Amino acid sequence: MTQAYLNGAFTALEDAHISPMDRGFLFGDGVYEVIPCYDGQLVAMPYHLERLAQSLSGIALTSPHSDDALTSILTELVNRNGGGDLGVYLQITRGAAPKRQHAFPEHIEPTVFAYTFAITPPSDGSPETAKCFSAVTRTDQRWDRCHIKSTALLGNVLHMMEAIDAGAEEVLLFNSDDELTEAAACNVFVVCNGTVLTPALDHQILPGVTRRQCLELLEAHTDWPVEIRPVLRQEVAQAEEIWLSSSTKELAPIVKLDGKAVGDGKPGRMWAVAQKLFNEYRFSAN
Numbered sequence: 001m002t003q004a005y006l007n008g009a010f011t012a013l014e015d016a017h018i019s020p021m022d023r024g025f026l027f028g029d030g031v032y033e034v035i036p037c038y039d040g041q042l043v044a045m046p047y048h049l050e051r052l053a054q055s056l057s058g059i060a061l062t063s064p065h066s067d068d069a070l071t072s073i074l075t076e077l078v079n080r081n082g083g084g085d086l087g088v089y090l091q092i093t094r095g096a097a098p099k100r101q102h103a104f105p106e107h108i109e110p111t112v113f114a115y116t117f118a119i120t121p122p123s124d125g126s127p128e129t130a131k132c133f134s135a136v137t138r139t140d141q142r143w144d145r146c147h148i149k150s151t152a153l154l155g156n157v158l159h160m161m162e163a164i165d166a167g168a169e170e171v172l173l174f175n176s177d178d179e180l181t182e183a184a185a186c187n188v189f190v191v192c193n194g195t196v197l198t199p200a201l202d203h204q205i206l207p208g209v210t211r212r213q214c215l216e217l218l219e220a221h222t223d224w225p226v227e228i229r230p231v232l233r234q235e236v237a238q239a240e241e242i243w244l245s246s247s248t249k250e251l252a253p254i255v256k257l258d259g260k261a262v263g264d265g266k267p268g269r270m271w272a273v274a275q276k277l278f279n280e281y282r283f284s285a286n
């Protein structure tokens, strides 16, 4: 039975209840993190805590816990769920107020919720273990604050459904200047003429922990050219390789885009090297 954490207590997930007046429920007024854990060890926790602090600051919410306290809570939660390979979901909302009003209420306690779910470890970088994706392209119709890891994900959800309705598994989003932003639930890397490209961080994309780790690993362990700059729709359409990056996937190859093969339609040579680096160094940011 999955154990959860809610506002100071550990409990069975089905016994964890919040008020319908919680602003996370009413307004999506909250932020979250998903932290992978392999063999009971949380991955890149300092980076997740750093981003959580940025997200909380982005919605003017003071964290109810220090970084050390949050780490202890999540470590305890992992142990209570048997360690192993888990995704840890942590959500902090502004809390429940007596009245539904848009303006921030005063004197309410944030709601802190966490639970775990089973995950399979990412690929070892071999083609046999690659989880390949197909994707479609769409115009990014989300909001202008995508750098905040907000629980208000309806824009992402609707884009993901566009992919699924088109028979694909992810969607690559482009702004009105035909520049790549990200995917519905991942950042994106593109290989063009042997150069690795990824969009720069701004309000249009989430500062992914895996994106950050990938850039650090490529810098430290390869001599590949890497460019952090606007990536044009045309470059994506002609790319030799496209990778999704996210905490639970690490790097996953997109092998089909808008119905056409990416490269030779198989996981790319550079993806294999990059994903092998994750296997060796995924805990290096701990």
Ligand SMILES: Cc1ncc(COP(=O)(O)O)c(C=O)c1O
Pocket: 034, 156, 182, 183, 184, 185, 186, 187, 206, 207, 208, 209, 210, 211, 245, 246, 247, 248
């Ligand atoms: C919209 C979006 N972009 C990027 C990412 C990747 O972020 P991370 O690598 O921190 O998991 C996610 C992960 O959930 C996401 O939802």
